[in-house]
Amino acid sequence: MLMEDGKVYKIIEIVGSSPHSFDDAVRAAVKKAAESLKDLRIVEVVKFDGRIDGDEIVQYRARVKISFKLLDEND
Amino acid sequence: MLMEDGKVYKIIEIVGSSPHSFDDAVRAAVKKAAESLKDLRIVEVVKFDGRIDGDEIVQYRARVKISFKLLDEND
Amino acid sequence: MLMEDGKVYKIIEIVGSSPHSFDDAVRAAVKKAAESLKDLRIVEVVKFDGRIDGDEIVQYRARVKISFKLLDEND
Amino acid sequence: MLMEDGKVYKIIEIVGSSPHSFDDAVRAAVKKAAESLKDLRIVEVVKFDGRIDGDEIVQYRARVKISFKLLDEND
Amino acid sequence: MLMEDGKVYKIIEIVGSSPHSFDDAVRAAVKKAAESLKDLRIVEVVKFDGRIDGDEIVQYRARVKISFKLLDEND
Amino acid sequence: MLMEDGKVYKIIEIVGSSPHSFDDAVRAAVKKAAESLKDLRIVEVVKFDGRIDGDEIVQYRARVKISFKLLDEND
Amino acid sequence: MLMEDGKVYKIIEIVGSSPHSFDDAVRAAVKKAAESLKDLRIVEVVKFDGRIDGDEIVQYRARVKISFKLLDEND
Amino acid sequence: MLMEDGKVYKIIEIVGSSPHSFDDAVRAAVKKAAESLKDLRIVEVVKFDGRIDGDEIVQYRARVKISFKLLDEND
Amino acid sequence: MLMEDGKVYKIIEIVGSSPHSFDDAVRAAVKKAAESLKDLRIVEVVKFDGRIDGDEIVQYRARVKISFKLLDEND
Amino acid sequence: MLMEDGKVYKIIEIVGSSPHSFDDAVRAAVKKAAESLKDLRIVEVVKFDGRIDGDEIVQYRARVKISFKLLDEND
Amino acid sequence: MLMEDGKVYKIIEIVGSSPHSFDDAVRAAVKKAAESLKDLRIVEVVKFDGRIDGDEIVQYRARVKISFKLLDEND
Amino acid sequence: MLMEDGKVYKIIEIVGSSPHSFDDAVRAAVKKAAESLKDLRIVEVVKFDGRIDGDEIVQYRARVKISFKLLDEND
Numbered sequence: 001m002l003m004e005d006g007k008v009y010k011i012i013e014i015v016g017s018s019p020h021s022f023d024d025a026v027r028a029a030v031k032k033a034a035e036s037l038k039d040l041r042i043v044e045v046v047k048f049d050g051r052i053d054g055d056e057i058v059q060y061r062a063r064v065k066i067s068f069k070l071l072d073e074n075d
Numbered sequence: 076m077l078m079e080d081g082k083v084y085k086i087i088e089i090v091g092s093s094p095h096s097f098d099d100a101v102r103a104a105v106k107k108a109a110e111s112l113k114d115l116r117i118v119e120v121v122k123f124d125g126r127i128d129g130d131e132i133v134q135y136r137a138r139v140k141i142s143f144k145l146l147d148e149n150d
Numbered sequence: 151m152l153m154e155d156g157k158v159y160k161i162i163e164i165v166g167s168s169p170h171s172f173d174d175a176v177r178a179a180v181k182k183a184a185e186s187l188k189d190l191r192i193v194e195v196v197k198f199d200g201r202i203d204g205d206e207i208v209q210y211r212a213r214v215k216i217s218f219k220l221l222d223e224n225d
Numbered sequence: 226m227l228m229e230d231g232k233v234y235k236i237i238e239i240v241g242s243s244p245h246s247f248d249d250a251v252r253a254a255v256k257k258a259a260e261s262l263k264d265l266r267i268v269e270v271v272k273f274d275g276r277i278d279g280d281e282i283v284q285y286r287a288r289v290k291i292s293f294k295l296l297d298e299n300d
Numbered sequence: 301m302l303m304e305d306g307k308v309y310k311i312i313e314i315v316g317s318s319p320h321s322f323d324d325a326v327r328a329a330v331k332k333a334a335e336s337l338k339d340l341r342i343v344e345v346v347k348f349d350g351r352i353d354g355d356e357i358v359q360y361r362a363r364v365k366i367s368f369k370l371l372d373e374n375d
Numbered sequence: 376m377l378m379e380d381g382k383v384y385k386i387i388e389i390v391g392s393s394p395h396s397f398d399d400a401v402r403a404a405v406k407k408a409a410e411s412l413k414d415l416r417i418v419e420v421v422k423f424d425g426r427i428d429g430d431e432i433v434q435y436r437a438r439v440k441i442s443f444k445l446l447d448e449n450d
Numbered sequence: 451m452l453m454e455d456g457k458v459y460k461i462i463e464i465v466g467s468s469p470h471s472f473d474d475a476v477r478a479a480v481k482k483a484a485e486s487l488k489d490l491r492i493v494e495v496v497k498f499d500g501r502i503d504g505d506e507i508v509q510y511r512a513r514v515k516i517s518f519k520l521l522d523e524n525d
Numbered sequence: 526m527l528m529e530d531g532k533v534y535k536i537i538e539i540v541g542s543s544p545h546s547f548d549d550a551v552r553a554a555v556k557k558a559a560e561s562l563k564d565l566r567i568v569e570v571v572k573f574d575g576r577i578d579g580d581e582i583v584q585y586r587a588r589v590k591i592s593f594k595l596l597d598e599n600d
Numbered sequence: 601m602l603m604e605d606g607k608v609y610k611i612i613e614i615v616g617s618s619p620h621s622f623d624d625a626v627r628a629a630v631k632k633a634a635e636s637l638k639d640l641r642i643v644e645v646v647k648f649d650g651r652i653d654g655d656e657i658v659q660y661r662a663r664v665k666i667s668f669k670l671l672d673e674n675d
Numbered sequence: 676m677l678m679e680d681g682k683v684y685k686i687i688e689i690v691g692s693s694p695h696s697f698d699d700a701v702r703a704a705v706k707k708a709a710e711s712l713k714d715l716r717i718v719e720v721v722k723f724d725g726r727i728d729g730d731e732i733v734q735y736r737a738r739v740k741i742s743f744k745l746l747d748e749n750d
Numbered sequence: 751m752l753m754e755d756g757k758v759y760k761i762i763e764i765v766g767s768s769p770h771s772f773d774d775a776v777r778a779a780v781k782k783a784a785e786s787l788k789d790l791r792i793v794e795v796v797k798f799d800g801r802i803d804g805d806e807i808v809q810y811r812a813r814v815k816i817s818f819k820l821l822d823e824n825d
Numbered sequence: 826m827l828m829e830d831g832k833v834y835k836i837i838e839i840v841g842s843s844p845h846s847f848d849d850a851v852r853a854a855v856k857k858a859a860e861s862l863k864d865l866r867i868v869e870v871v872k873f874d875g876r877i878d879g880d881e882i883v884q885y886r887a888r889v890k891i892s893f894k895l896l897d898e899n900d
Binding site for chain 6: 682683684685686687688740742745
C-alpha cells in the first residue's frame with residue numbers, strides 16, 4: 001500500500017451513493033472501483049452532498065478521488 | 076427531485092449541529108430548513124467543525140448549502 | 151469554550167486515523183491533542199482520505215485543525 | 226445602479242436553467258429574482274453545469290449570486 | 301453567543317459600505333442586518349473592495365457573511 | 376437522469392473546442408464523450424479559454440467534467 | 451500561436467463588456483487588447499458578472515487574462 | 526465611476542505599504558496608481574500582511590488589484 | 601528582517617482578538633507570539649471575523665500566520 | 676501539438692515518482708502515460724510532495740494532469 | 751531587496767519557458783522581466799506546466815508573478 | 826513510513842531556502858525539521874518563490890508542510 005519507487009499511480013474521480021451515511025457512500029465508491037481495478041491505494045473525499053425528500057436525506061453522495069497502481073508492461 | 080426545465084432554485088446556507096456525529100448535524104440542518112421551506116432538493120456540505128470540551132467533541136457542526144424550488148407566481 | 155476577550159488562540163494541524171469511520175478519525179486527533187494541550191476549543195476538518203486494501207477502506211484519516219488557548223504569562 | 230454611500234446590499238444565491246444556453250440560464254435566474262425583489266444590482270456567475278440526455282445538453286444551468294439594495298427603514 | 305446544542309443557524313451574505321474605513325463597512329453591514337434579524341452571532345469578512353474617485357477611496361465596501369439563530373417553532 | 380440509489384458514477388475531464396462560441400465548445404465535449412460512453416448525466420464547466428489570432432478568438436475551448444453511470448456487473 | 455521555445459509571454463488582466471452576451475464581452479476584451487499589443491496568444495475567462503436594470507442584464511462583463519509574446523531585444 | 530457600456534477596463538496588481546494600518550496601505554497603493562493612471566474605478570484587497578520587528582508590526586502591506594478605464598483610440 | 605540565505609523559517613497559525621478593530625486583533629496575535637518566540641519576520645492575515653452582540657461587533661478576531669527564524673544548532 | 680479545431684482532448688490525473696527530483700517525477704508520469712496513450716499534449720503540475728526517511732526525501736512525487744487527443748471515429 | 755517603508759510595488763504575471771527544467775523556466779521569466787524593469791524583488795511560482803512530444807517534455811513552462819518597485823516621481 | 830493504524834500525525838509549516846534550486850530549498854526545510862523532530866513522514870510543497878537581485882534569483886524558497894508521528898505516551 002506504500003507507494004513503491006518508480007511506480008506510477010493513476011487517479012480517477014467517482015461519485016458513490018448510499019441511503020444511509022456519507023461514510024457508506026465513500027465505501028460504495030471504493031467497492032465499485034475495486035470491481036474493475038487492482039491495487040487501489042488511497043481514497044480522498046472531494047465533496048459530500050445529498051438528495052432530500054421532504055425533510056430527510058434520501059441519498060448520501062460522496063465525490064471521491066481514488067488512486068491505483070499502473071502496471072509496468074513487464075509486470 | 077429532478078430539476079425541472081425553466082424552474083429556478085434558491086440556495087441558502089445553514090449551520091446544523093448535533094451532539095453525536097457530523098452526519099447528524101447535516102440532518103439537523105435539513106430538518107430545520109424543511110420546517111419553513113418546501114421542495115428541498117440538494118444539500119451540499121461546505122464545512123465540518125466541532126466544539127471540544129476536555130478531550131471530546133461535544134458539538135458536531137455542519138455548514139451546508141441547501142437548494143429548493145422557487146415557486147412560479149402561477150403555481 | 152467561548153473565546154474570551156483579549157485571549158489569543160493557537161491553531162495546530164493534525165492527522166488522526168481510525169479503522170472504523172471518518173468521525174472516529176476526527177475524535178482520535180482531538181484525543182491525542184488533548185494529551186499534551188489544555189483548553190482545546192474548536193476542531194475543523196480540512197480533509198478526509200483513507201487507505202484501501204482490496205475493496206475496503208482499512209484506515210480512515212482526518213486532517214484537522216485544532217485551536218486552543220495560549221496562556222497569559224500572568225495566568 | 227451605482228452602489229450608494231451608506232447603503233447595504235444583500236446577496237442571494239440562485240440556480241437558473243434554460244433549454245437553450247448558459248446565458249439564458251443566467252437571465253432566467255435574474256428574471257425570477259426580480260419577481261420578488263427590487264433594486265437588483267449585480268449578477269455574478271458562480272458555476273455553469275448542465276444535464277445531458279444521450280449526446281445533448283437538455284438543460285443549461287447557471288448558479289449565480291445576485292445583489293440587491295436593502296431598504297432603509299425610513300425609505 | 302455560544303452556539304447552543306441542537307440549534308440551527310442561518311448564514312446570509314451582505315455588502316456594507318462606509319466613506320471612512322473597511323472596519324466601518326463591516327459594522328454597517330452588521331447594523332443593517334440587526335434591524336430585521338435577531339440573535340446575530342458571527343460576522344466573517346469575505347472580501348474588501350472600494351470605489352475610487354481621483355486618487356482616493358470614496359467608498360469602502362465589505363462583503364461579509366453573518367450567522368444568526370433560527371428560532372424553533374416552540375420557542 | 377436522476378441519480379439512482381446505489382449507483383456509482385464516474386467523472387471524466389475533457390476539453391472541447393469550437394470556432395464559434397463557448398457553449399458550442401461544451402456541446403462538442405459532450406458529443407465526443409457520448410460516442411464511447413453511455414448514460415451521461417451531468418456536464419460541469421471547469422474553465423473557458425480560447426486561442427487568439429490577431430484580434431479575434433479563433434478557437435473557443437471549454438474544459439469540462441462529465442459524469443456517467445458505471446454499470447453493475449449484473450446489469 | 452504555439453508557444454515558441456525560449457520565448458516569454460506576459461499576462462494581463464482585463465474586463466470587457468457587452469450589452470448582448472458573455473461571449474461578446476470576452477471578444478470586446480480581446481479586441482481592445484489587440485489595439486495596443488501584438489502576438490496575443492490565449493484568453494482565459496476569470497469571471498463572468500453583469501449589471502442588472504429592472505429584471506434584465508443590461509451589461510455583460512467578462513474578466514479575462516490575455517497572454518502575449520514579449521519581443522526579444524534582437525527581434 | 527459606473528462602468529460604461531462598451532468600455533474596457535484593465536486590472537493591475539500592486540502592493541502598498543504603511544507604517545500605520547492596513548487601510549493606509551490600501552490608500553498608499555491607490556495614491557501611487559493614480560500618479561500615472563487615470564479613471565481608476567475599483568480597488569480590491571487580495572491580501573494583507575506585514576513585517577514584524579520585535580513584537581510590533583513595523584510595516585503594514587496590502588496587495589490589491591486596481592481597475593481603470595482603457596481609453597478608446599478615438600477618445 | 602530580510603530572510604537570510606540558508607536560514608529556515610517556521611510558520612505558526614494564531615487567532616488574535618480585540619474589542620476595537622481588526623488591525624488591533626492582528627497586533628494582539630503578534631504581541632502574544634513575541635512573548636515566547638524570537639526573530640518574528642512576517643504576519644499574514646488568513647481571515648477576519650467577529651462576534652456580534654445585538655447590533656455591534658464586540659470582538660474582532662484575526663486568524664494570522666506568523667513566520668520566525670529557526671535557530672541553527674551552532675548559532 | 677497545437678490544439679486542432681474541432682478536436683476534443685481528454686485529461687487524466689497521474690502521480691509519478693522519482694528518487695532524484697520533482698522534475699524527474701513529472702517526466703516519469705509523462706513516460707508512463709505515453710506507454711498506453713498517443714498524442715499527449717500538455718502536462719500540468721497539480722502538486723509536489725515526497726516521502727521522507729530520516730532527514731532525506733527518498734521519493735519525490737508529482738501529481739500531474741496530462742491531456743491527449745481523443746481520436747475521431749473516422750481517423 | 752527588503753521592502754522599504756512607503757514604497758509601492760507592482761506585480762506582473764509572466765510565463766517563462768525552457769527546454770531543460772522548471773527552475774530554468776522561472777529563471778527565463780526573471781531574466782526577461784529584468785530587461786525592461788528595474789528593482790525586481792520577488793518571484794512567485796503560480797503554475798508549472800509543459801508541452802509534450804512523444805513521451806518527453808519538450809518545453810517546461812512556469813507561470814510566475816514578479817514584483818518590482820515603482821519609482822517615486824521625486825526619485 | 827506507512828501511516829500506522831491509530832497513530833496520530835502532526836503537520837508543521839516551514840520555509841526552506843537555497844541559493845541553488847527549488848528542490849534544494851525543500852531539502853533544506855526537511856533537513857532542518859529533522860534536527861528536532863523524529864519520524865518525519867511526508868513533505869508537501871505549498872508554494873515556491875524567490876528573491877531576485879538584478880536579473881537573477883539569489884534565493885530559492887519553498888514553503889512546505891511536513892508531517893511526523895506523535896508518540897504515544899506509552900511508547
